[in-house]
Amino acid sequence: MNFSKIQSFSIRLKTNKIFELFVIGIIVFSALLIGAKTYEIPTSAMSVLKLLDWFITFIFLFEIVIRFIAEENKKLFFTKGWNIFDTLIVIVSLIPIEDSELALVGRLIRIFRVMRMVSFVPELRLLLNSLLRALPQLGYVVLLMFIIFYIYAAIGSSFFAGINSELWGDISISMLTLFRVMTFEDWTDVMYEIMDVHSLSWIYFLSFIFLTTFAFLNMVIGIVVNVLEDEHSKEKEAQDKEEGKLTIEDLSAQINELKKLISNK
Template sequence: MSIQQQLANLKNNRIFELFVVSVIIISALEIGAKTYDLPPIAATITYFLDLFITVFFLFEITVRFVTEPDKKRFFKSGWNIFDTLVVLVSLIPIQDSEMALLARLVRVFRVLRMVSIIPELRILINSLLRALPQLGYVVLLMFIIFYMYAAVGSFMFKEINSDLWGNIAISMLTLFRIMTFEDWTDVQYETMEVYPLSWIYYLTFIFFTAFAFLNMVIGIVVNVMEQEHNRANAEEAANEPTMAELKQELAEIKQLLQAQNKVKL
């Protein structure tokens, strides 16, 4: 068995995949531990642990590259490019380096490798990215609604509470607070003391933003996620051998066996 085949078996090994995930989790915990003031022994342990994680990630990305039949195809995947950049920049030594800050920041992004390793997480991220163009129009429409209601609120309620309705920018922040239901009734009751019907203003705004637009966003993301699942299933099915290919391979094996038997006779 060739080295490439052995590495391919290692890559497809379930235990190895779980070990990679475990190392990523340990890397996340190690990054979090470095934000505390550690005693010298713990700092030394985290230092050598960081070296091990860096070397292991380098080994893991090398295995994935070597076992890829088409090397150009390897770099066509955005996740492979991301993993490679994270691993390469992680090789920058942290101590006594002008790029120490960059190296520390990139080590934080090693946690995102969990996404590239687990297919389900990749589908979620890809769905969100593919949904962004459609979500852009929803966000634009929501901004228009925010702007209109903020202008009305500033004109009507500025004299009641200038801290919440002083200008259109502050009014938009207040409306964001209302949309997230953060003590929004206090704001409403304050204006209702002067304008008893101002509850219509708040309820219509909440209906448009918290209910209508939120359901739009959920609908778009769910629709794109379903498309992404179908695309992933189609790619998986395309990579699997078809029944016709299996029959052809069996026929070729049968012909080879028959030829060998004739040679022996």
Template sequence: MSVATMQEKLKRIDRSKTFQGFVIFVIVVSALSIGAHTYQLPLWLEQSLWALDIAITVFFLVELIIRYMASESAKGFFSQGWNIFDTIIVIGSLVPLGGSTILLARLLRIFRVLRLVSMVPELRMLINALLKAIPRMGYIALLMFVIFYIYGAVGSMFFAHINDFLWGDVSIAMLTLFRVSTFESWTSIMYETMEVYPLSWIYYLSFIFLTTFTFLNMMVGAVLDVMGEESRIMNEEKALAKQVQQPEIDSCHVAPASAAEVQKLHDKIDELTVMLNKLKSN
């Protein structure tokens, strides 16, 4: 068997929905086995789970080798970030379970669950959208920090003598404001300051309006905008893949000739035969 033939077979296996579905199933089983290790289990079940863990690790290694050999080149394989991610996870899973490394090995095996992200295109799209939205979210977060700092400084100046634990300095005041922005018992904080400053509710409501209702919605909008773009790109790639596969399918399924076309072909052959006979007689 030639290298090209083997590579083509490995490509078919790698792209097979059955194979990909089985990989996802193994990932789910791996996640369940990791969770099972956190319980107090009988010795025989613990040993069975360790054997299962070894089998899962070997399967992930074989699956990664299949994907590597199915790729056109090593450079093409490692040019994709998700392949690098999967390689790191699989190599980390090869750390032996024993001795002083047992805790490290268990921690590395937990991250095998993240392989589910690289296997499901929709999850990859969500992660890509989140990563691309980080720069936009960074500017929004910077603006939120400025608002937090201003309100924290104001709150520390006005409310420190009311409750030094919540408003003692600007950093503590910013933590208190973060609590307010998450609506964690923020009314009790407000009512405490309203006993001294009856109009302090304006301070809290304006802060909540700016942070929770405005900036957080801006963050959601930035993520949704990038997510829509990533969804469009993914749909275009799927459509392009179908267009590439369609000519191959059409070439493998050539329509048979009709009876009329066969008869015409016979007539042409008869005419050519008569002409050849005339040429021979001349």
């Protein structure tokens, strides 16, 4: 069997839906196996789990090899971040470090094998890519939120420390208390305790909640949704190009070229 036949077989296997579902099932089974190891189980059962763990690792290795052979341009395979991530996870999982000082690292790497679900499911990959793309814009929102937190924490520590030092003793503890208020974790108990001394302190708490929970969190959601829509449109354009369909930009470019030809004539 020559390499071209092996490559064609790899391409058919890679694009086969049954094979994809099989690998996804193995990833889910790997996650369940990791969870099973957190319980106290007999030594014999642990030996079986170790054998299953090696079986899963070799299936992942086989799947990576199939994907690599199916790639027409082998140099482009490791230019994709998810291919690098999957390969590193599989290679490190093959290193026998269970009984060494690096056993904790080995277990941690095996836990991250669950992340391979993201690289296999396009929808999950799209969501994660959108979240990563939104991080620079989210950074400014987080910075502004921190400023609001700091100002309100300084006010709370200055005025409420004498009422409850455990919640308002210094600015760092005050910021933790405000995070509790923002997440609505028994925030009314905090507010009513202060209102017993300062009757108008409800203005402080309500204004903080409106600024953080309602305003800033909605801004975060809006940024993520906008980036997600952009990712969807880019993916659709890429699919249209692969299928030979013309995009709006291509049509407008062709129309402009035709106008130039007509005007030149």
